[in-house]
Amino acid sequence: MKKIGIIGGSGLENLELTGKVQNLVVNTPYGSVPLKIISFSEKEIVILSRHGINHIIPPTQINFRANIFALKEYGCDCVLATTAVGSLREEIKRGDLVILDQFIDFTKHRLATFYESFEPNKPVHTAMADPFSVFLREKLIENCQKLNFSFHKKGTVVTIEGPRFSTRAESKMFKMWGAEVINMSTAPEVILCNEVGLPYASVAMSTDYDCWKEDEEQVSWEGIAKIFGENVKKVTDLLEATILSLE
Numbered sequence: 001m002k003k004i005g006i007i008g009g010s011g012l013e014n015l016e017l018t019g020k021v022q023n024l025v026v027n028t029p030y031g032s033v034p035l036k037i038i039s040f041s042e043k044e045i046v047i048l049s050r051h052g053i054n055h056i057i058p059p060t061q062i063n064f065r066a067n068i069f070a071l072k073e074y075g076c077d078c079v080l081a082t083t084a085v086g087s088l089r090e091e092i093k094r095g096d097l098v099i100l101d102q103f104i105d106f107t108k109h110r111l112a113t114f115y116e117s118f119e120p121n122k123p124v125h126t127a128m129a130d131p132f133s134v135f136l137r138e139k140l141i142e143n144c145q146k147l148n149f150s151f152h153k154k155g156t157v158v159t160i161e162g163p164r165f166s167t168r169a170e171s172k173m174f175k176m177w178g179a180e181v182i183n184m185s186t187a188p189e190v191i192l193c194n195e196v197g198l199p200y201a202s203v204a205m206s207t208d209y210d211c212w213k214e215d216e217e218q219v220s221w222e223g224i225a226k227i228f229g230e231n232v233k234k235v236t237d238l239l240e241a242t243i244l245s246l247e
Contacts, residue, residue, distance in 0.1 A: 003044045004243055005076035005198070007067070007189065015236050017045060017243075026070035031063050033070035041244055046076055050185060059162035059184035060109055068192040069114070078136060079193055080242065081202040082235055084228055085157060085181035086165075086210035086219055088174055095231040097151040097238065098181055098204040099140045101132050104158040104174075105187035112188035114195050124195075131190045136201030136242075143241040149234055155180035157204060159187040165219050171212035182210055205235055 006015065019039040026033050036047040048067055051057045071079060085098065092098060105112070115124050137154075144151040158174045160166060162184035166174070174182060181204055193200035207227040211218040 002042075003046055003074065003076045004246060005046045005048065005071040005074075005079040006239065007048050007050055007071075007079060007081040015045070015047065015239060017240065019045075026073055028066045028069040028073060030066035030069055033063070033066050035070060035074065043243065043246070045243060046071060046074055050189075060107075062185070064188050064192055065111055065114060068189065068196060068198065072196045072198055076198060078133065078199040078246075079201075080136065080140075080239060081186075081189065081200065082239070083157075083183050083185050083202055083204050084207050084224060085183045085204040086208045087181055087206040088158075088171070088210060088212060089180050090213075092152060092155070092180060092206050093150065094206055094208065094227045095150065095234070096206045097144060097149055097234060098155040098157075098206060099137050099144070099151065099153055100157050100181075100186065100202045100204055101130075101137060101154040102156040103131060103186050103190060104156060104177060104179055105191070106158050106174075107161045107187055109161060110188050112191050114192065126191075126195050128191065128194060131194055131200070133199035133201045136199055139242050139245055140201055140203055140238065143238055143245060147234075147237060147241060149238065152180070155204065157181045157183055157186050157202075159183055159185065166210055168211045168214075168218075171210045174210075175212055181206060203235060203238060205231055207231075 017040040022037040158179040207224040208219040
């Protein structure tokens with residue numbers, strides 16, 4: 001793999017890679033996308049900041065189609081994404097990493113496909129039974145083990161619209177549905193990658209317990225930022241180790 005896309009959110013794209021750096025803008029049919037290219041370990045690391053510089057783009061306003069189109073257009077061979085999540089399970093502690101394997105799309109207002117129309121008699125329905133790349137997930141798991149991180153080998157994420165957090169009733173419902181974690185970004189990102197044939201995997205960092213756990217303080221941005229700051233280096237270390245392990 002020569003070109004590896006990295007989609008980061010909430011500062012998780014801040015990799016400390018050494019190498020030649022190039023900033024460019026890719027124009028797509030859906031809008032322009034700024035990318036940061038770093039030459040590292042005989043590879044091109046293509047970094048895309050999901051929320052923009054200084055986190056100015058709210059979740060629903062992210063131009064997911066432009067982002068994925070730009071990575072594909074630039075020639076990325078795969079995508080490694082990062083995301084901060086709330087835990088819906090007692091055993092997923094704050095600071096734990098989760099290698100996602102399934103998603104539930106609970107968004108309501110997002111464009112989740114590149115196919116706004118079909119060619120005559122050529123409908124396109126993308127398989128989504130296993131949306132995350134098995135190969136990339138195995139690499140992330142292998143490197144979590146090498147780094148001796150507290151992590152979970154699989155997990156279902158439910159993506160909500162945001163920017164508000166869940167009600168307690170919603171949080172408990174998501175638990176009953178079988179989700180392990182919750183965020184505002186995986187859908188439709190992973191869906192679009194599958195549509196264009198880009199292998200995609202995501203490492204999630206648990207920062208809170210959403211609001212289902214009544215003996216815990218309910219989720220807040222301040223609480224997320226605190227746990228995030230204490231654990232962000234684990235995610236960036238994992239990404240760097242995984243990049244080095246990809247051939």
